[in-house]
Amino acid sequence: MSSPTQREEHQRLLNDEEGTIFKDAPNRVALCYPSPYRAAMSSLGYQSIYRQVNECESLAADRAMLPDDAQDMLKRGELLHTMEANRPVAHYSMLAFSVAYELEIAGVIDCLRLCKLPPLATERPADAPLVIAGGPLTFSNPVPLAPFFDIIIVGEGEELFLELCTVAAKLGFERRRVCEHFAGKAGFYLPAVDADLCPPIAQASMASLPARSQIITPNTELRSMFLTEVARGCSRGCTYCVMRRSTNGGMRAIPPEEVLAGIPSHASRVGLVGAAVTDHPKITEIVAHLVDRGLEIGISSLRADKLDDNFVSLLGRGGYRTLTVALDAPSQRMRSEIERVTQERHVIRCAEMVRRHKLHTLKLYMILGLPGETDGDIDELVDFMMRLHKVHGKIALGIAPFVAKRHTPLDGEPFAGISVVEKRLKRLRKGLKGQVIVRPTSARWAWVEYMLAQGTSSAGLALYDAHLAGGRFADYKRAFKERGCEPTGPVARVLSSAEIQRSKREALRKRLVVQQ
Ligand code: SF4
Numbered sequence: 001m002s003s004p005t006q007r008e009e010h011q012r013l014l015n016d017e018e019g020t021i022f023k024d025a026p027n028r029v030a031l032c033y034p035s036p037y038r039a040a041m042s043s044l045g046y047q048s049i050y051r052q053v054n055e056c057e058s059l060a061a062d063r064a065m066l067p068d069d070a071q072d073m074l075k076r077g078e079l080l081h082t083m084e085a086n087r088p089v090a091h092y093s094m095l096a097f098s099v100a101y102e103l104e105i106a107g108v109i110d111c112l113r114l115c116k117l118p119p120l121a122t123e124r125p126a127d128a129p130l131v132i133a134g135g136p137l138t139f140s141n142p143v144p145l146a147p148f149f150d151i152i153i154v155g156e157g158e159e160l161f162l163e164l165c166t167v168a169a170k171l172g173f174e175r176r177r178v179c180e181h182f183a184g185k186a187g188f189y190l191p192a193v194d195a196d197l198c199p200p201i202a203q204a205s206m207a208s209l210p211a212r213s214q215i216i217t218p219n220t221e222l223r224s225m226f227l228t229e230v231a232r233g234c235s236r237g238c239t240y241c242v243m244r245r246s247t248n249g250g251m252r253a254i255p256p257e258e259v260l261a262g263i264p265s266h267a268s269r270v271g272l273v274g275a276a277v278t279d280h281p282k283i284t285e286i287v288a289h290l291v292d293r294g295l296e297i298g299i300s301s302l303r304a305d306k307l308d309d310n311f312v313s314l315l316g317r318g319g320y321r322t323l324t325v326a327l328d329a330p331s332q333r334m335r336s337e338i339e340r341v342t343q344e345r346h347v348i349r350c351a352e353m354v355r356r357h358k359l360h361t362l363k364l365y366m367i368l369g370l371p372g373e374t375d376g377d378i379d380e381l382v383d384f385m386m387r388l389h390k391v392h393g394k395i396a397l398g399i400a401p402f403v404a405k406r407h408t409p410l411d412g413e414p415f416a417g418i419s420v421v422e423k424r425l426k427r428l429r430k431g432l433k434g435q436v437i438v439r440p441t442s443a444r445w446a447w448v449e450y451m452l453a454q455g456t457s458s459a460g461l462a463l464y465d466a467h468l469a470g471g472r473f474a475d476y477k478r479a480f481k482e483r484g485c486e487p488t489g490p491v492a493r494v495l496s497s498a499e500i501q502r503s504k505r506e507a508l509r510k511r512l513v514v515q516q
Contacts, residue, residue, distance in 0.1 A: 034107025048211035080114035093173035144460035146191035155201030369416030382431030401446035454487035
């Protein structure tokens with residue numbers, strides 16, 4: 001049994017949920033999320049996999065998330081339990097993690113420690129549960145995940161995950177046999193066999209789209225919102241982005257009738273999700289239908305060049321108070337460099353529409369520290385923000401330092417430097433004189449993200465050392481140094497599936513490093 005505190009907390013959360021699945025099946029898997037509940041239940045991928053596994057006759061999925069008080073639980077020696085079955089996660093035959101971004105790997109380590117399982121795969125005994133990963137991080141660089149997992153599904157994992165569950169069940173969830181079965185198969189990365197050689201990003205078929213929520217709950221970052229995908233992928237070419245058209249062939253739009261048919265009648269708030277939702281050719285039709293039904297709406301990605309008065313007025317009727325669009329880079333020169341189509345006139349028009357339709361705030365987000373950026377670009381940003389402030393008084397600017405990602409044209413570009421990013425932020429703030437709200441993310445943690453995004457499995461091991469040493473920035477700096485981590489530069493070329501399968505079979509013949 002879980003401790004009364006953990007059980008009480010689970011019960012409180014379950015009581016507030018609509019759509020929870022309690023199911024009996026011969027095979028149960030634990031779906032683990034390495035961040036707390038409110039983030040887990042805002043993840044469309046996590047929710048969608050929960051639904052899909054439970055739709056399979058012989059399978060049932062129970063959820064477990066990183067508890068808010070994980071460190072206290074570790075001190076008390078308390079075991080992590082699942083929500084639906086109140087069963088120790090370590091007693092499941094398979095633990096499947098969804099990992100969204102690099103720094104979340106620390107949450108994976110804590111979840112495994114809360115199961116009393118060695119976080120490093122090579123230290124787990126042969127009869128330990130299978131530990132697998134998938135999720136958004138696998139679109140960029142899953143290699144730092146390698147030390148912790150038996151199998152990693154790379155890219156769009158819906159069908160591959162169900163295949164993995166079904167085969168693993170048939171093989172009695174035996175780690176060695178399951179790993180042997182999947183070695184060399186497209187979309188499956190087996191760190192024990194493949195070392196740092198990761199396969200290309202998998203693509204799901206249209207039949208498994210759209211991803212949809214299963215559970216509606218008020219206890220998430222997206223309070224009581226039902227999420228549904230309207231498109232997968234993106235047809236644009238922003239050079240820093242892993243979702244660009246070169247990943248899985250551009251945008252695949254879901255027909256409006258399919259999107260609308262999947263929204264349950266009890267949903268009162270609907271979130272439309274996709275890499276570039278406003279590029280969907282029928283997005284106005286979908287939003288108008290929902291707003292006319294009296295639903296509140298949220299949209300994951302608005303593109304400034306796609307908005308018009310009709311659309312913004314629909315957003316206002318759908319409960320929007322803050323219009324959030326991407327500005328992307330500080331100057332027109334830098335926006336052109338990264339192949340963004342957004343121009344000043346698009347953003348000025350957004351500010352005018354925010355004022356006209358009586359929304360509250362225009363929020364812009366952008367990247368700082370792109371290759372080739374100078375102080376002159378920051379000065380242009382200051383000038384533009386001041387002009388924008390005159391159009392609409394309430395402007396907020398969200399800023400993230402540039403981190404080069406795999407599978408993008410900017411792969412291998414260096415990090416600008418913590419001091420450079422901080423100096424440019426200072427220059428920006430000074431120029432804006434408090435007229436515009438500036439919300440930057442930390443340059444230090446962006447550097448840690450960069451070391452992982454451009455790193456190999458040794459960067460994952462450095463994160464492990466740093467996290468166990470206390471997880472402070474200084475711990476990371478020291479651990480990267482001690483592990484000899486250097487960003488590896490761009491991946492030379494993407495190997496073909498045939499080449500990868502050949503090399504995997506060869507590696508498998510030589511060694512399958514799963515402990516007996
Ligand atoms: S940044 Fe947005 S618009 Fe650009 S490629 Fe990525 S998802 Fe598409």
